[in-house]
Amino acid sequence: MNRKRLLAVAVILLFGAARLPVEHHLGKRMIDDGLQEPPIELGFRERLPQIGFMAALGGLRSLAASIFDLKAHIAFENNEWFANEQLYDLITALQPRRDSYWETGAWHRLRNASGHYRYRADDLPQSIRDRNIAYFSDSGFELLDLGLRTNPDSADLHASMAGYVNTLSVHSVRKDGRKAAGHYQRAFELTGREFYERMAAYERAKLPDLEDKTWAYETLLRHYRVFAARKDDRRGVPLSVRRTIGDLENALAIPLLKRIPQQQQAAPPGAGLVPESPTYERLQKNPAG
Amino acid sequence: MSNSSAAVSQPEPSMDLKKGLPLVLSKVLAIARNTFTQLVRMKVFYFLFAFSLILLVAGFFFADTQFEQKLKFFKDISYGFMLLFTTIFAIVGSALLIPRDIEDRTLYTILCKPVTRFEYLLGKYLGVIALVGLSLLFMDLIFSGALYVQEQRLLGPVLEAQAAVPAESAAGVQYATEADSIRKLGLNANTQKGVLSIFLTGAVLAAMAMLLSTFATSTMFTVTVGLCIFIVGYFQSLAREYFLSGSEGTWQKLLSVLVALIFPDFKAFHLSDAAASGELIANGLLLQLVGLALVYVVIYNLVAYLVFADKEV
Amino acid sequence: MSQAESSATTGTVTSAPKAVEIRSLTKVFPLPWKKGKGVLAVDDVDLDVGVGDVYGLIGPNGSGKSTIMKALLGLVNPTSGTTRIFGQDSTEVTSRRDVGYLPENPYFYKHLTGAETVRFYAQLCGLKRRDQSERTEELLELVGLKDAGSRRLAGYSKGMLQRIGLAQALVQRPRLLVLDEPTAGVDPVGSRRIRDLIFNLKKQGISIFLCSHLLEQVQQVCDRVGIIHRGRIVREGAIEDLISIEDQSEVLLRNASPELLESIKALVAAESATELVRIGNPKTTLEHLFLKATGSGRDVEESAEDLSESSDPS
Numbered sequence: 004m005n006r007k008r009l010l011a012v013a014v015i016l017l018f019g020a021a022r023l024p025v026e027h028h029l030g031k032r033m034i035d036d037g038l039q040e041p042p043i044e045l046g047f048r049e050r051l052p053q054i055g056f057m058a059a060l061g062g063l064r065s066l067a068a069s070i071f072d073l074k075a076h077i078a079f080e081n082n083e084w085f086a087n088e089q090l091y092d093l094i095t096a097l098q099p100r101r102d103s104y105w106e107t108g109a110w111h112r113l114r115n116a117s118g119h120y121r122y123r124a125d126d127l128p129q130s131i132r133d134r135n136i137a138y139f140s141d142s143g144f145e146l147l148d149l150g151l152r153t154n155p156d157s158a159d160l161h162a163s164m165a166g167y168v169n170t171l172s173v174h175s176v177r178k179d180g181r182k183a184a185g186h187y188q189r190a191f192e193l194t195g196r197e198f199y200e201r202m203a204a205y206e207r208a209k210l211p212d213l214e215d216k217t218w219a220y221e222t223l224l225r226h227y228r229v230f231a232a233r234k235d236d237r238r239g240v241p242l243s244v245r246r247t248i249g250d251l252e253n254a255l256a257i258p259l260l261k262r263i264p265q266q267q268q269a270a271p272p273g274a275g276l277v278p279e280s281p282t283y284e285r286l287q288k289n290p291a292g
Numbered sequence: 293m294s295n296s297s298a299a300v301s302q303p304e305p306s307m308d309l310k311k312g313l314p315l316v317l318s319k320v321l322a323i324a325r326n327t328f329t330q331l332v333r334m335k336v337f338y339f340l341f342a343f344s345l346i347l348l349v350a351g352f353f354f355a356d357t358q359f360e361q362k363l364k365f366f367k368d369i370s371y372g373f374m375l376l377f378t379t380i381f382a383i384v385g386s387a388l389l390i391p392r393d394i395e396d397r398t399l400y401t402i403l404c405k406p407v408t409r410f411e412y413l414l415g416k417y418l419g420v421i422a423l424v425g426l427s428l429l430f431m432d433l434i435f436s437g438a439l440y441v442q443e444q445r446l447l448g449p450v451l452e453a454q455a456a457v458p459a460e461s462a463a464g465v466q467y468a469t470e471a472d473s474i475r476k477l478g479l480n481a482n483t484q485k486g487v488l489s490i491f492l493t494g495a496v497l498a499a500m501a502m503l504l505s506t507f508a509t510s511t512m513f514t515v516t517v518g519l520c521i522f523i524v525g526y527f528q529s530l531a532r533e534y535f536l537s538g539s540e541g542t543w544q545k546l547l548s549v550l551v552a553l554i555f556p557d558f559k560a561f562h563l564s565d566a567a568a569s570g571e572l573i574a575n576g577l578l579l580q581l582v583g584l585a586l587v588y589v590v591i592y593n594l595v596a597y598l599v600f601a602d603k604e605v
Numbered sequence: 606m607s608q609a610e611s612s613a614t615t616g617t618v619t620s621a622p623k624a625v626e627i628r629s630l631t632k633v634f635p636l637p638w639k640k641g642k643g644v645l646a647v648d649d650v651d652l653d654v655g656v657g658d659v660y661g662l663i664g665p666n667g668s669g670k671s672t673i674m675k676a677l678l679g680l681v682n683p684t685s686g687t688t689r690i691f692g693q694d695s696t697e698v699t700s701r702r703d704v705g706y707l708p709e710n711p712y713f714y715k716h717l718t719g720a721e722t723v724r725f726y727a728q729l730c731g732l733k734r735r736d737q738s739e740r741t742e743e744l745l746e747l748v749g750l751k752d753a754g755s756r757r758l759a760g761y762s763k764g765m766l767q768r769i770g771l772a773q774a775l776v777q778r779p780r781l782l783v784l785d786e787p788t789a790g791v792d793p794v795g796s797r798r799i800r801d802l803i804f805n806l807k808k809q810g811i812s813i814f815l816c817s818h819l820l821e822q823v824q825q826v827c828d829r830v831g832i833i834h835r836g837r838i839v840r841e842g843a844i845e846d847l848i849s850i851e852d853q854s855e856v857l858l859r860n861a862s863p864e865l866l867e868s869i870k871a872l873v874a875a876e877s878a879t880e881l882v883r884i885g886n887p888k889t890t891l892e893h894l895f896l897k898a899t900g901s902g903r904d905v906e907e908s909a910e911d912l913s914e915s916s917d918p919s
Binding site: 076 | 368
Binding site for chain 2: 699702
């Protein structure tokens, strides 16, 4: 091999050595910035089809996840809930930082699968239906918990979890007020959206501890003052705020002079819906529907 | 041919030729322009039209998924196509050029002019990059247009609904979240950064393929090996991290260090997944990647020259 | 200061640089699978082409003609020896400013038109933009491709490709032209035109180094000839010197009467040392016959070699 070619080989190797630390640093930064997924756990290998595995190791994780997502949607449309479950396990393994995948996967399990077995699977014996309802509920919560552990700063996942465990809605899956309050509070901290803080307050208002009620009262009072100060808002203070403060004033024995003015009316239709939802608000105004 | 005696001109003084840098630029640009024209006239643009059609059809075809999935899927497919075509153009374009010039003896007529082998290689490379860049630009225009239309179609009803409810209400928050997600996944600066990252991949790939073609025995060899290097390049980071982690195993460490030293890290330039997901790509990081790509290109072209300099044609 | 001026000053005798100087050129193509062995393509060749000369290198296929040319043009690296163009080492890129090369069976970029091809090579030579168009037009006119200049080379015939090859070789007005089998595969009409062009270029003082195995053509155009066989120059010299049969004389007569011919025969018979080898009608050439028959030979001047048919054999 002549000198120039030997030099060529040397340049390639030296260049390779020089870029090792640079690329290492860049790769780490991209993972930290959420621009690339961390390396996939090799233990997951058995659960991935060949192409999925290659895509996972290579650069096509997003495309593979999208394609599996489409397949999962078809499984949803065909009521193939176990296939849908498996696919979302793959999808969330491929793109663990995409919170929408965790959310959608959990939604399918907690709402759609459970709902299917509850209301539609007439051909199955009741015992099997009950077993599957419980199975998909557990599976949904497991998925969401894993999603939250992987993405602790995802406001959407916190809000989503809170939605499934809140005590305020008939549609929640498992009522756990304290858990719901915690997730709503975290969602507020992450987004600054005051609606989430109020939801946390609604939950804590129902908890037995005085500390919770006091926190809820102070929080909702603060929000009340903000709403009351808005002269240009014809709606005024949301009914949920006013009503909950009223309940808390009673529970905390707030002196009469310090209480907020209440509008007297019967319990509105729509109770059991999430406060401040469009339907809730509409039914407050027009109980006939 | 004209009448020979009538066509004889008197002995001419030697021509007034360019010198120095203008001469070098003239030669390199002439070769680059010629290479670009050569590749374009291979009907490669027919693929672009096919790609555009596929994009437009794919974009509006997948209907009943949620908006996030629809936009993300559209972007994933589009970036995938762009990466695919860029890979093909970069590898095949570079692989064809030098072997064909040698086989057709066109190379003789070029190197017999006062053209250095480095100018020849550089001109060829620039021609391929021009094709890769312009093709990508064309695809990006179609993609961005389709994405914008999709985004507006999805955003319109959400904004309308959002305007009808108080911002502080549950519905208001929900619509605001949806609108933010649509915008994040829609057409914005990050979308274009994803396209730029594909161009950087193409630039490095073309330089690597050009290097291979300087010593390859055939075009097929260059294309096959080029594709293999491209694929291995996506796993190079695994080998690198294994080597740097100080894990056990002599043979494993030797293999991993060889892979890390020889193969380029194409995963470093892979930002299209992040762009498809709407993640924010910092300008500083992008500049670093552009710098890294430039270094790759310079080194590969230099090595190609070292290999090609003494090649007997 | 030129070499001639330098020699005048110093009093030493040095000649002006030749167009081509090849000294002890050897080229061995290594066999990768047989270390230390190789194919000896050129074996210790010395060769000069004077300024303004037309030098023909002839030899059978595989004798090393093209290898010598490629070594001169830097396309292959000599194993040993030197090659110079107008005194400059030919491995230097700058030496090629003065060289135009037409390879054997040239192919150019098929996607270019004739005009684009010439212009492309003009750009490679560094012609200024204002000169490129003018020179392109001039050369297309010269090689008779003005009307075909806008057609892509993919549609060109072999002869047309050869002519475009000549055009690109001449684009920067080189002082040396290197032609590798310039008329190979070209029909007689085209072949004659190329020959005439070579004559014209020679009149302009351009040195020409060509190789061919069409011996008759080499004989027509070249001043000096080298015969190469198995990589070695076996004969070399001025064409006239090489092809003269020294102990024979030739006299051509027109309209000689039979009586005159008998007188000549009798004169020769009277000389004991002289032998009458042949008397009869000389032959025309097939090329001349072809050109006359196809109507392309109207402009052909009759020369000593181009004789019309006559009837009476001896």
